[in-house]
Amino acid sequence: MAARKPIIGVMGPGRTEVHTEPVDKHVELALELGKQIAAHGWLLLTGGRNIGVMDAACRGAKSAGGTTIGILPGPDAMDISDAVDIPILTGLGSARDNINALSASVLVAVGMGPGTAAEVALALKARKPVVLLATNPEAEKFFSGLAPGLLHVAGDVEGAVTHVKGLLAAQQGGAAGGAEQQQQ
Amino acid sequence: MAARKPIIGVMGPGRTEVHTEPVDKHVELALELGKQIAAHGWLLLTGGRNIGVMDAACRGAKSAGGTTIGILPGPDAMDISDAVDIPILTGLGSARDNINALSASVLVAVGMGPGTAAEVALALKARKPVVLLATNPEAEKFFSGLAPGLLHVAGDVEGAVTHVKGLLAAQQGGAAGGAEQQQQ
Amino acid sequence: MAARKPIIGVMGPGRTEVHTEPVDKHVELALELGKQIAAHGWLLLTGGRNIGVMDAACRGAKSAGGTTIGILPGPDAMDISDAVDIPILTGLGSARDNINALSASVLVAVGMGPGTAAEVALALKARKPVVLLATNPEAEKFFSGLAPGLLHVAGDVEGAVTHVKGLLAAQQGGAAGGAEQQQQ
Amino acid sequence: MAARKPIIGVMGPGRTEVHTEPVDKHVELALELGKQIAAHGWLLLTGGRNIGVMDAACRGAKSAGGTTIGILPGPDAMDISDAVDIPILTGLGSARDNINALSASVLVAVGMGPGTAAEVALALKARKPVVLLATNPEAEKFFSGLAPGLLHVAGDVEGAVTHVKGLLAAQQGGAAGGAEQQQQ
Numbered sequence: 001m002a003a004r005k006p007i008i009g010v011m012g013p014g015r016t017e018v019h020t021e022p023v024d025k026h027v028e029l030a031l032e033l034g035k036q037i038a039a040h041g042w043l044l045l046t047g048g049r050n051i052g053v054m055d056a057a058c059r060g061a062k063s064a065g066g067t068t069i070g071i072l073p074g075p076d077a078m079d080i081s082d083a084v085d086i087p088i089l090t091g092l093g094s095a096r097d098n099i100n101a102l103s104a105s106v107l108v109a110v111g112m113g114p115g116t117a118a119e120v121a122l123a124l125k126a127r128k129p130v131v132l133l134a135t136n137p138e139a140e141k142f143f144s145g146l147a148p149g150l151l152h153v154a155g156d157v158e159g160a161v162t163h164v165k166g167l168l169a170a171q172q173g174g175a176a177g178g179a180e181q182q183q184q
Numbered sequence: 185m186a187a188r189k190p191i192i193g194v195m196g197p198g199r200t201e202v203h204t205e206p207v208d209k210h211v212e213l214a215l216e217l218g219k220q221i222a223a224h225g226w227l228l229l230t231g232g233r234n235i236g237v238m239d240a241a242c243r244g245a246k247s248a249g250g251t252t253i254g255i256l257p258g259p260d261a262m263d264i265s266d267a268v269d270i271p272i273l274t275g276l277g278s279a280r281d282n283i284n285a286l287s288a289s290v291l292v293a294v295g296m297g298p299g300t301a302a303e304v305a306l307a308l309k310a311r312k313p314v315v316l317l318a319t320n321p322e323a324e325k326f327f328s329g330l331a332p333g334l335l336h337v338a339g340d341v342e343g344a345v346t347h348v349k350g351l352l353a354a355q356q357g358g359a360a361g362g363a364e365q366q367q368q
Numbered sequence: 369m370a371a372r373k374p375i376i377g378v379m380g381p382g383r384t385e386v387h388t389e390p391v392d393k394h395v396e397l398a399l400e401l402g403k404q405i406a407a408h409g410w411l412l413l414t415g416g417r418n419i420g421v422m423d424a425a426c427r428g429a430k431s432a433g434g435t436t437i438g439i440l441p442g443p444d445a446m447d448i449s450d451a452v453d454i455p456i457l458t459g460l461g462s463a464r465d466n467i468n469a470l471s472a473s474v475l476v477a478v479g480m481g482p483g484t485a486a487e488v489a490l491a492l493k494a495r496k497p498v499v500l501l502a503t504n505p506e507a508e509k510f511f512s513g514l515a516p517g518l519l520h521v522a523g524d525v526e527g528a529v530t531h532v533k534g535l536l537a538a539q540q541g542g543a544a545g546g547a548e549q550q551q552q
Numbered sequence: 553m554a555a556r557k558p559i560i561g562v563m564g565p566g567r568t569e570v571h572t573e574p575v576d577k578h579v580e581l582a583l584e585l586g587k588q589i590a591a592h593g594w595l596l597l598t599g600g601r602n603i604g605v606m607d608a609a610c611r612g613a614k615s616a617g618g619t620t621i622g623i624l625p626g627p628d629a630m631d632i633s634d635a636v637d638i639p640i641l642t643g644l645g646s647a648r649d650n651i652n653a654l655s656a657s658v659l660v661a662v663g664m665g666p667g668t669a670a671e672v673a674l675a676l677k678a679r680k681p682v683v684l685l686a687t688n689p690e691a692e693k694f695f696s697g698l699a700p701g702l703l704h705v706a707g708d709v710e711g712a713v714t715h716v717k718g719l720l721a722a723q724q725g726g727a728a729g730g731a732e733q734q735q736q
Contacts, residue, residue: 004269043270069270075286075310075461085188086227086253088272089286091461093443094674098647102259102273114677114698121670122646126259142694146666259645277627277643278490279466298493298514305486306462326510330482372637411638437638443654443678453556454595454621456640457654470627470641494627 006168007043007069009104010034011120012053013113026111029134030056031063032157033110038066040161042168045104047096048072048088050081053110058083071099098122106131106167108160112139124150129167133160190352191253192221193229193288195304196237197297210295213318214240215247216341217292222250224345226352229288231280232256232272234265237294242267255283282306290315290351292344296323308334313351317344374536375437376405377413377472379488380421381481394479397502398424399431400525401478406434408529410536413472415464416440416456418449421478426451439467466490474499474535476528480507492518497535501528558720559621560589561597561656563672564605565665578663581686582608583615584709585662590618592713594720597656599648600624600640602633605662610635623651650674658683658719660712664691676702681719685712 010033012026034057037044044061046054048070058068062083070084075091090096097115101107101122109116112135120139123130124147131152132140144151152167154160194217196210218241221228228245230238232254242252246267254268259275274280281299285291285306293300296319304323307314308331315336316324328335336351338344378401380394402425405412412429414422416438426436430451438452443459458464465483469475469490477484480503488507491498492515499520500508512519520535522528562585564578586609589596596613598606600622610620614635622636627643642648649667653659653674661668664687672691675682676699683704684692696703704719706712 004271007270069272071272086191086270087188087287088253088255088283090283090463091286092276092283092463092647093459093461093650094653094677095458095460095644095647095650097674098645098649099272099274099276101646102275103271112698114673117694117698118670118673118677121666121673122649125646125666125670136697138690138694138697142669142690145688145690146664146669274647275645276463276647277466277645278469278493279460279463279642279644281466281490282461282463285462296514298489301510301514302486302489302493305482305489306465309462309482309486320513322506322510322513326485326506329504329506330480330485372639375638437640439640454559454638455556455655456621456623456651458651459654460644460651467640467642467644470643471639 009045009107010057012110014052027056031060034060035064038064045069055081131163191227193291194241196294198236211240215244218244219248222248229253239265315347374473375411377475378425380478382420395424399428402428403432406432413437423449499531559595561659562609564662566604579608583612586612587616590616597621607633683715
């Protein structure tokens with residue numbers, strides 16, 4: 001059976017409406033990151049709502065022919081982004097943040113807020129690699145100190161994508177070569 | 185934007201290994217049901233593990249070119265069916281049963297066990313329609329009594345698919361015509 | 369350290385308002401069952417809302433000096449029963465039903481509805497004993513068939529309490545004597 | 553009906569064994585904080601495991617006659633602290649961190665790790681006040697920036713308890729006086 005497509009999580013603040021002018025910096029970055037994720041043949045996973053970074057990343061991915069998965073906090077179809085292909089309705093509220101952390105092979109945080117911080121922390125707790133894109137120096141310092149080997153910082157979308165590529169390659173190498181790692 | 189593909193959930197006991205001979209009746213039904221779901225252009229959602237009805241339904245869907253979503257109970261990639269395209273790792277144990285109930289537009293139960301019963305009950309609690317396929321008279325009587333309008337019984341795969349088609353049509357009609365229903 | 373007090377779960381439909389006349393049969397039973405649970409020195413665990421069986425059981429337990437735990441579906445203090453001492457706000461919606469099933473040593477279902485059915489099924493899935501009190505013949509037949517050794521039926525509160533006592537004694541005997549059971 | 557006792561959450565790294573010498577600074581602080589919480593008549597809520605800060609805080613509270621609630625990640629009784637009176641078995645893994653954030657009126661973080669960071673972030677996301685006790689300057693700077701009005705820093709147990717007292721008083725004043733706040 002052919003290998004599954006890797007799932008890349010993109011997290012970020014939800015409050016900024018994507019259609020509001022002037023277009024927010026994080027929304028622009030998320031749009032471009034979504035495009036790049038689709039262009040590389042990866043699946044995009046976000047929080048799935050119709051606002052902010054999650055919406056923008058999904059729109060970007062769809063514009064480049066990608067497939068988008070949304071892990072929604074609510075129990076119904078109220079606030080799903082139009083650009084989500086596969087809405088998973090969890091009804092878990094913020095507890096769904098841990099599903100994002102577990103289901104993505106690599107997490108990219110675009111911008112920073114309490115929800116994004118929770119997702120980054122849960123990913124590090126689950127020993128998942130995280131890339132911070134355009135967050136802030138306080139976040140970079142704090143999370144780097146928490147989990148030095150897992151935390152990566154990118155200054156632009158290209159840098160983030162380079163990190164993701166490297167991390168996926170390392171995971172596949174590890175999966176192929178490192179049977180003993182499974183036993184820990 | 186084009187409409188999303190409907191998500192059909194297929195639930196059933198996990199214990200029967202799909203490769204064990206003689207091939208179990210529920211596994212055969214799930215294989216055929218998965219094929220039909222893919223052939224109709226619907227997405228298949230299951231519990232995602234590599235055993236029993238969930239595995240068989242995914243194999244059937246893949247054999248017909250479909251896309252399969254697995255809502256896994258565990259936090260890691262331990263027991264994912266090879267036939268799952270999109271594994272969602274919830275780490276929630278049986279609490280993930282409610283995600284299956286919420287995320288599917290229609291749920292089909294193939295066979296019956298405690299986990300399947302939980303998923304059927306949670307779907308009915310969330311006011312989702314359920315089709316029972318090859319369960320047993322006790323299950324049919326019990327669940328029919330719990331939620332008369334939501335519970336449908338099918339004797340074979342063709343009957344189950346006919347129910348699903350009708351229920352999806354009713355939901356789309358309701359979504360298009362029935363704004364006041366949203367306000368309940 | 370002294371042994372912990374056993375936690376007894378009482379589940380049942382939430383729709384019947386406890387203050388509505390004529391007083392509903394299940395609410396009366398839940399009130400009396402709550403009293404008995406407190407009188408035996410057990411902790412009471414319910415779904416914690418201010419309606420139906422869960423509210424009545426908590427009121428009964430409080431009237432007899434007991435301690436009550438409520439596992440609430442919502443994220444905030446909106447609809448907590450006044451008779452809950454310890455509200456656990458899960459924000460999980462119906463996924464919290466599985467916490468009830470896991471946290472109680474024995475579950476008693478008083479009456480039957482979709483939510484109660486989910487809790488009974490999840491308890492049986494987790495191999496927890498369940499007592500059905502004043503449900504209906506369809507429920508008794510269905511759940512007995514699902515998990516013969518775990519399902520008990522009581523016709524009145526006294527019978528339910530007798531079952532709970534016996535089941536707790538068996539669990540403690542098993543915990544003390546049965547180390548090999550832990551290894552399954 | 554008499555008011556419920558406030559629930560104070562104490563979070564912190566789990567890795568340090570409480571019985572290991574030399575006794576860790578965070579474990580000592582958690583022991584003393586647990587004592588103070590019990591002495592003030594508050595309920596203590598922790599992650600409930602038999603290690604690190606959560607275990608120490610529970611032992612402290614029990615030594616002062618308090619009541620302790622543990623919100624366990626696992627589905628069974630495997631690693632519960634002996635000092636937990638009321639174990640809630642969630643089976644949710646790290647998704648249970650959000651229950652801690654929602655159920656406590658105030659959260660105190662003693663030390664810092666990925667799990668503690670997730671709990672602090674989820675509390676801030678839910679608009680709950682948080683006190684950081686003996687974490688580190690990076691954590692203080694980062695979380696203060698995320699939610700300025702909700703984040704408080706204490707240098708010792710006495711300072712943390714003073715913060716908790718003030719925050720509880722403000723919540724009760726707010727609950728009594730501020731109906732319009734509910735509507736946000």
